[in-house]
Amino acid sequence: MPIPDAGANPVNSPSNDVSWARLQDEKDELADRHDLFQIPQGLIYLDGNSLGALPKSVIQTLQHTLDKEWGEDLIQSWNKNSWMDLPRIVGEKIAKLMGAAPGQVICTDSTSVNLFKLLAASLQMNPGRTEILSQDDNFPTDLYMAQGLAKLVTAQRLTLKTVPAPQLASSISKATCALMLTHVNFRTGELHDIPAVTRLAHEKGALVIWDLSHSTGVLPIQLDADHVDMAVGCGYKYLNGGPGAPAYLYVRTALQQKAEQPLSGWMGHARPFEFSPHYESATGMLRYMSGTPQILSLKALDAALGVYDGLDMAVVRQKSVALTTYFVSLINKLQEECAQAMGLKVISPRDTRRCGSQVSLTHEYGYAIVQALIDRGVIGDFREPDVLRFGFTPLYTRFVDVYQCVEILREVLVECTYLEPRYNQRKAVT
Ligand SMILES: *Cc1c(COP(=O)(O)O)cnc(C)c1O
16 A cells, blocks of 8 residues: 655654554553543544543532532632632643743633733833734734724824735834734644744844744743743633633743733732722732633633643644644545545645644635534534634544544545535534
8 A cells, every 4th residue: 555645744654544543542652641531422523723622620620619619618719719829820830831930821811812911011011113013814813902902002103014924024123013923823734933933023122922822732832942022822722721711821021020911900900909099010920910810710721731741742742743644644645546535725734843733624615514524523623715624632632533534524525415505504603
């Protein structure tokens, strides 16, 4: 059997029969993590990059929080059960996954809101600069928040400038207040080089804000070593914190004194329970809090992070690259063997080392194909205009899942199932 072409990636040369997949699963160092998750029998879940699967520990933790803490201890829990300290406790757990020393990460609010805080802080730290620079195809909420801030600060001219990714480096200028980028492109999965881009921005005096929503928990990140200024990210994707889980933000220690944020709610006050009419920001990361922490969600995320205990992120990344490489090689094979697969295109970098833990394909009937796959127990997702996204979570995705996903995709393509009208009606969430 010929070995499928997996581009220039030398990571491995998978054969495309199921026995190869089974062998990889047997050898997999992370195999025991699979059982930490509750995944319905028979379901192939390739959407952990949108909503991570449910870690079993979350169920017990939430039950305990409801019964004992909220149910019995009630308001005393803020002290007695450390509710007040949860944003910091959970933040420190996330910090470990991002190469951040203690005291630089807090877990609160949503990624969008945290971005707003940090963009505003960057304006203060870089006065006189009038531009937030980003890339055209950054995740929309990141761009929307920058647009909102620009509209608000009319006294100080501020614009959001976006350019295609290849023009980013040459677009950083003396006007750039902050460079705001997402590490993993949400459509294509393509990676930015965090240390190289950060260095370039610093040479021009710009601050850098990285969005790590598709990175933390699946890629090795070194925020301190790479001299990153600020970062945000999402709690419900690879961190498995559950729908609407709180997000996190990172501010390098050296900047914290200077970087105040405008959503100055009482939880960011130096002494919230003095109930003073005047705002005085807390020192350290607490100043990036606004309102009351989301305790149930924080408890869920806190428990969920246990699945990373004792894990080396380099091992996680290695498996992630092996999974994406295998998927791309199976898609290549499918295209060679099956005329009906001609319309599929891989838009992620062929060298999967340049890619996050997802592979994206395009097809004219992308939406309907994703719906047909979901109906057959394979969950990926669709992004406008024609992108089929498959996310691979090394902690629970198995090589046999990848194999079966492509076999079922073959069936859907060969039988043209995607032409059925029921698969062509758009739902609110894709
Ligand atoms: C998922 C995601 C978000 C989510 O933002 P929320 O405000 O938490 O809903 C933001 N940015 C990127 C790049 C994302 O992938």
